[in-house]
Structures are given as C-alpha cells and as structure tokens.
Amino acid sequence: MRFFYVYKMEIQDLYKIYKSYPLVCTDSRKVVKDCLFFALKGENFNGNQFTKDAIKKGAKYVIIDEKEFLVSNQCILVKDVLTTLQELANYHRKQLNIPFIGITGTNGKTTTKELINAVLSKKYKTIATQGNFNNHIGVPLTILQITLDCEMAIIEMGANHIGEIKFLCQIAEPNHGIITNIGTAHIEGFGSKEGVIKTKNELYQFIKEISGKVFVNNTDDLLMNLAKDINHYTYGNSNANCKATMVKSSPFVQVKWNNQLITSQLYGKYNFDNIIAAICIGDFFNVSASDITEAIEEYTPTNNRSEIVKINSNTFYLDAYNANPSSMKAAIETFSENDAQNKYMILGDMLELGNTTTEEHQKIVDSIKELNIDTLFVGNAFNNIKNKYHFCFVSNYDEAIKHLIDKNTTNTHILIKGSRGIQLEKITAYFQTNPL
Numbered sequence: 538m539r540f541f542y543v544y545k546m547e548i549q550d551l552y553k554i555y556k557s558y559p560l561v562c563t564d565s566r567k568v569v570k571d572c573l574f575f576a577l578k579g580e581n582f583n584g585n586q587f588t589k590d591a592i593k594k595g596a597k598y599v600i601i602d603e604k605e606f607l608v609s610n611q612c613i614l615v616k617d618v619l620t621t622l623q624e625l626a627n628y629h630r631k632q633l634n635i636p637f638i639g640i641t642g643t644n645g646k647t648t649t650k651e652l653i654n655a656v657l658s659k660k661y662k663t664i665a666t667q668g669n670f671n672n673h674i675g676v677p678l679t680i681l682q683i684t685l686d687c688e689m690a691i692i693e694m695g696a697n698h699i700g701e702i703k704f705l706c707q708i709a710e711p712n713h714g715i716i717t718n719i720g721t722a723h724i725e726g727f728g729s730k731e732g733v734i735k736t737k738n739e740l741y742q743f744i745k746e747i748s749g750k751v752f753v754n755n756t757d758d759l760l761m762n763l764a765k766d767i768n769h770y771t772y773g774n775s776n777a778n779c780k781a782t783m784v785k786s787s788p789f790v791q792v793k794w795n796n797q798l799i800t801s802q803l804y805g806k807y808n809f810d811n812i813i814a815a816i817c818i819g820d821f822f823n824v825s826a827s828d829i830t831e832a833i834e835e836y837t838p839t840n841n842r843s844e845i846v847k848i849n850s851n852t853f854y855l856d857a858y859n860a861n862p863s864s865m866k867a868a869i870e871t872f873s874e875n876d877a878q879n880k881y882m883i884l885g886d887m888l889e890l891g892n893t894t895t896e897e898h899q900k901i902v903d904s905i906k907e908l909n910i911d912t913l914f915v916g917n918a919f920n921n922i923k924n925k926y927h928f929c930f931v932s933n934y935d936e937a938i939k940h941l942i943d944k945n946t947t948n949t950h951i952l953i954k955g956s957r958g959i960q961l962e963k964i965t966a967y968f969q970t971n972p973l
Contacts, residue, residue: 642717885955
C-alpha cells in the first residue's frame, strides 16, 4: 500500500541510489563520506539548513524539502523528508523476505528485544533496534541498516499515543510479534488504560491481517484474550508451548527450562517474563538449547536498566531508564524481597501520567509504608503529595546525592528507580567518581 508521496523523484529511483549508497544519516554532526543525509526537521532545528555542511563533509546526496536549499545536483528535493525516509524504509522492507519480529509493551520491551537478539544471533545474522530507536524515525533508520544477507530483524516499537503502533507496523510490516505486557504508562498521551490497550493491540491486529504469528505469555489473561483469534505460540506455565520455571530471582534470575538451568545477569523476578520470551522465540526458530542458555547467561544489562553497580561497600540496583506505576511496583516488590540487612530506596517521579499523576504517586508512597524500608523520593510529583509518613523528599538528583553524602551511607543495598527525565543515573555516576 502506497501511503507516502515523493515528488521530483519516485521512491523506486531513490531506492536505486540508496542501494549504491546505503549509509543513511540524519545528524549533520555525524555525516560521513558517501552517506545519504536526510535533512529532518524538529521543533528546534531544521536539517535543510545543514545542506552545504553535509555535502562539504562528504555526503553523496542530501534529501531536502525546502527549495531554497537546492544548492547542487547532490540535492534531492522531496515533498517531506520524514515521510520520504519512512517510505524508503518500507520499500526496502518489501525486498526482504525474512522474519520481522515486532515488539512492543509497557515494560520490558527493550530488555526483551536485547535478549531475543542475543539468542537468535547465535544461529542467524540478525539486526535489532539500537538502544530505544523505536519511534517514527528510529524504526525506519533501523530498517535501512538491514543488509540483504540479514536473516532476522527484531524491531522495537514504542508509542505514546493511539495509532502510533499501527503506523510503525505499516512501515516495518512485521510478520511475527510480541507484546511484553500492557500496563499504565504515558496515560497523558493515551487518555486512559483502554487507550493503552488499544494501541498495543495494534501490533496483534496488524499481524492478524497478514496471517502472521504472535508470541504470547499465557499467564497474562489480557494478552491471551487479545490474541485468541490470532495464530499464536505461547510461553509461560505448564500449559504453554514453551514452559519454564523461575528457580530464584535474587541476586540474579535463575530459570529452569528444557532440563537447562540458566543463570542470568538480570535481577528481579519481573525479568523472568523477559527471559522466557527470548527462550520461547529462540526455541521456535530452532536455536539449540545450549546456545539459548549461553546467550541468556552472557547477556549483561546496560543503559540504566536492571544494572547492578557495586561502589565500595554499597550495591546500587540501577533501573533509572523508565518508570510507570506497574514497573515501579514490580521494582519495589522485588527489592523488598532482597535479604540484605541494610536497604534503602531512591525513587524518582513517574512522568507522563496526566491527571492520574497525584493519585499514582500517592499509591506508591502509601505502599512503601508497609514495607519498612527507608526511602528518599525525588521530583516534583512526589513532593506535591501528602507526606503522611515523614519520608524524605528532595527536588532533584543533586539534592539526592547530597542527602546520601550526609547520611554517609555504607554497606547498603540501594534501589534507584525513576523516569528517565529525573536523571537518577547521575547518582551512581557521581559516586563512581566520588565514592562514599
């Protein structure tokens, strides 16, 4: 289906150029010789203005959408640069007759994506979304990195409003899919929990239309209900196609599957579902049990997700990339089960919750009172609720650092959890340089 419009050059002609010069760049600071520079626009920048600079740095062609920057025969004028990038990616996708695994979900999608890639790459040449390049720009850029000898693609899809997953599916055309879970996140953009469900389900619905296959956690009633009329392959409990059990979750998740005992480098029982999803997909695509085990055990979390950072006598459990009510509750519950003698929590605001912000933050504070764990809350949302329990509240990570210094915290296990915008990862970064 053609859903973008290019003028001055047909997309198939641009694709011929791309095949000769397949390196795509959207950041003028990272232009390299013979790349295709797409002059994207944003609220605070206009890529068209860097046309001459990109050519000077060695770009073979510059794709622009403002005629005044048509400065040489290396410029390709299109109606809209972003939609051209998306259509080029979709055109390239149509040339690739390989499994495309789309992955979305409220929590765990990036970790699950990394685990799936680790497992599948033991047998196949794979490509997976880098970092969190999971939006309307990141998805096409990932697709345009896929070479013709690639055998598997794992495409992460994020969303903060209804219709976004459907749009990304139209670009990536996944023929396999997985929703990790559906919780409460980005309510500000979706309007309600029903809006979140509708959006995540757009992946299932796309795959249903093309008669593809979805991988479903059979312990999740919501996902099983959404997938009931779709060709699906399950993972989870004893009734699943792929069965596994969690042996323990502390300090690291240990899983028993197919007579294999797998000891991961991930902490927290909420990572069990991420691990078994990767096992399931690897098993479905005939990766050997020994390779699956090796891949899971070798995977080391990064990017402030489920990282364990030891600094002198303190152990930090760093999970500061993202936070919403469901992931926050899971992190707190897991940490409360930690048998360390001295425990401390630093919890940052959960962003983009809209008109539920105060209610959801109050619920978190109320729940912690029952746990008897000393806690520091960071951010405006936490600071605006009723402090009925005399917990300590600060405004930002700088104040949190000062608070830890004043406490002279030692021999303590410390959970750090909050939304990316609160930048709680800077706490561990500080103490790595300036240990207590």
